Amino acid sequence: MDMLKKLSHSSLALPLAALALLLLFNALFVDDFFKIEVMENGNLYGRPIDILYRASSLIILALGMTFVIATGGVDISVGAVCAISAASCCVMLGGDISGIPEHPFVLAILCGIGAGVLAGIWNGTLVAKFKIQAMVATLILLTAGRGIAQLLTDGQIITVYYKPFSYIGGNIPGIPLPTALLIALCMVSLVIWLDRKTSLGLMIQSVGINQTASKYAGINVTLVLFCVYIFSGFCAGTAGLIEGSFIRAADANNCGLNMEMDAILAVTLGGTLMIGGKYYIGGTIIGAITIQTLTTTMYAVGVSSDRLPAVKAVVILLIIVIQSEKFKQMYRNYRLKQGSSAAKEAEHA
Amino acid sequence: MKLVKTLVAASIAAVLAASVSTAMAKDLTIGFSQIGAESEWRTANTNDVKAAAQRHNINLKFSDAQQKQENQIKAIRTFIAQKVDLIGFVPIVATGWDNILREAKRAKIPVLIMDRDLSVSDDSLYVAKIGTDSYTEGKKVFNWLDNYVEKNNLKPRDGGDKLNIVILEGTVGSSAATGRAHGFDDALKASEHKDRYNILASQTGDFTRQKGQEVMESFIKSYRDKIDILFAHNDDMALGAIQSIEAAGLKPAKDIVIVSVDGVKGIFQAMIDGKANATVECNPLQGELFFETAKKILKGEKVPKSVFVEEGVFTSDKAAEVFPTRKY
Known part of the structure; x- marks a missing residue:
């Protein structure tokens, strides 16, 4: 019941409507868009599955980004951090053709995630301790x-030939759902648990609304900010592993390229405002899925990938304008006017 | 204090004398500006230029532009000031070279372009271009394909009368992508078997593994059992596509014939594993030809405007044999 209430919340209604519209378009114009097959090895296969598992790394990134944006900051380094994480994991495993890893797999995974956390500590120190503007502080890692x-x-x-590495971005034998999706589900549950069962969510919102007031209320602002950036780094590290595993390689130039922008978009699509304060985890997840659905739709109808950003921009522009306070007010005024003119007409009659 | 000064002066003199004597020992001085080190391919290219310079006993002044045109222009200007015998460079972009090349011409230093194309208002600003020929690469892809189809009597999987080809294009507007696409198309049109093929879909994968994988994934969802042949404009996209094909439960190189361009180590490994059919080489080992041509120019011999390196076609049955000799 609680979930239902939250879903019908006005800030979730819009992203959901956008997603529904996209899916409707697909249902009408793309053959077999919703077809899901069970393959010989038991894996599920089809465009909806593609959307979910390709969106999973974006969902994870966007979760971290939601908290960062809720504190009034932003982390534009996450795409580059993905590349670092994928690189460190692949370097640890090594590119040996025989498929024998140089170091144990668990160590390599820890290394990848650890690289993300380290990046988070770096960003957190700059933002929380040295009070550098978040955009500038994270710009350093974006470029470096x-x-x-x-x-x-x-x-x-x-290129990593060690088989289990491909399980992260593919399927663990015997489990029909893609591993990336399962990881994303775990992260989402973790975040929802943190949000519901601890006062962390409240503290983050409070910091985002007014840092000084929060301080006087006894919140350790520095610590909250620090934690938020570390969590974002952790998310980027995890997403980097998934991105690397998709192609079973570390491509430093292209891994996670422009993903920071998609993550920010997912958060804003979900109804969280860039000025900080209230945030919507559910909205973020739907936002991320919407962005990936858009990408998959474009591929399906044959728009080439270099033109994709333009189409994306138009759709996102529409959604953001509709979400803006000013537009809502204009709409309300319009409704009022219509209402009053209708009333007048009724009077005349 | 005085002692220190004398010591410094002496050491500078010694270094200078040493450099002069090594310069004297070499025949020619050639300035070379490389783009940077963006890929394994480029690294192989750089190493080959350096090795070939040593073989030819040339005093090579090598400069790394770190992906910036302004650095290349600066380097070329330095070469002119140093009065080198010849200037070679890999133009990072096609335009904006007129002024600096005019300066070189005024200083009477011949310029030799390597690997990439450039457009200048006056063709005489450079003597010749050494490089790979992406148009011919595209042609070779089709010719190999047609041969393979003929030899193995390949039949369309969907039972139709035409073999369906899907193409993963390179970055839109890049000379490599345009050349390879034209070469392939022209060879297809000129072929006596042109009615045998049908290009089902063609989209860009931006030369990257991830995009290649995503676009192939979408091709398979749309056409699945219709696709007979995949032509990828580079090996990396083919490597990404192989994973999508496997994920869809199809057999790469068996259900779908895969041919790509470049010849990187990864695709050789895939061919050894039986997951790719052939690659047309895009040869980075251009150093030898570069210095041979440079020597000819300096001797006053005429050279053609475009000099192409030799490029082979490697197939899966030879992959294991060739693999150990690959340098990139």
Whole structure:
């Protein structure tokens, strides 16, 4: 019941409507869009599954981004951090053709996530401790991140032949759902648990609305900010592993390219405002799925991938304008006018 | 204090003398500006230029532009000031070279372009271009394909009368993508078997693995059992596509014939594993030809405006044999 109430909340209604519209378009114009097959090895296969599992790394990134944006900040380094994480994991595993990893798999995964957390600590220190504007502070890793990843990989694309590495972006044998989707589900549950069962959510919102007031209310603002950026780094590290595993390689130039923008979009589509304060986890998830649905739709109708950003921009522009306070007010005024003229007409009659 | 100064002066003199004596020992001085090190392919290209310079006993002044045109222009200007015998460079972009090349011409230093194309108002600003020929690469892809189809008597999987081809294009507007596409199309149109093929879909995958994978995924969803052949404009996209094909439960190189361009190590491994059929080489080992041509120019011999390196076609049955000799 509680969930239902939250779904019908006005800020969720819009992203849901956008997603529904996209899906309707697909149902009408793309053959077999909703067809899901069960393959011989038991894996599920079809465009809806594609959307969900390709969206999973974006969902994870956007979760971290939601908290960051709720504090009134932004983390534009996440795409580059993805590249660092994928690079460190692949370097640890090594590109040996026989498929024997240089270091244990668990260690490599920890290394990838650890790289993300380290990046988060760096960002957090700059923003929370040295009070540098979030955009500027994270800009440093945005520009340096790919360079670091290049250094790690020696400027080469390291292909990993170790089989289990491909399970992260594919399926673990015997489990029909893509692993990336399961990881995303775990992260979502974790975040919802944190949001509901701890006072962290309240603290984040409070910091986002007014830092000074929060301080006087006894909230450790520095610590909250610090944690938020570390969590974003952790999310980026996890997403990086998934992105790397999709192609079973570390491509420092292209891994997670422009994903920071998609993550910010997902958050704003979900109804969270860039000025901070109230946030909507559900909205973020739907936002991320909407963006991926849009991408998959474009591929399905044959729009080439270099023109995709233009189409994306138009759709997003529409959604954002509709969501804006000013537009809502204009709409209300219009309704009022209509109402009053209708009333007048009724009078005349 | 005085002692320090004398020591510094002496050491500078010694270094200078040493550099002069090594310069004297070499025949020619050639300035070379490389783009940077963006890929394995480029690294192989750089290493080959350096190795070939040593073989030819050339005093090579090598400069890395780190992906910036202004750095290349600066480097070329330095080469002119140093009065090198010849200037070579890999133009990072096609335009904006007129002024600096005019300066070189005024200083009477011949310019030799390597690997990439450039457009200048006056063709005489550079002597010749060494490089790969993406148009011919595209042609070779089709010719190999047609041969393969003929030899193996390949039949359309959907039982129709035409073999369906899907194409993963490179970055839109890049010379490599345009050349390869034209070469392939022209060879297809000129072929006596042109009615045998049908291009089902063609989309860009931006030369990257991830995009190649995503676009192929979409092709398979739309056409699945119709696709007989995949032509990828580079190996990386083919490698991404192979994963989509496998994820869809199809067999790469068996259900769908896969041919791509470049010849990187990854595709050789895929061919050894039986997951790709052939790759047309895009050869980065251009150093030898570069210095040979440079020597000819300096001797006053005439050279053609475009000099192309040799490029082979490698197939899966030879992959294991060739693999150990690959340098990139």
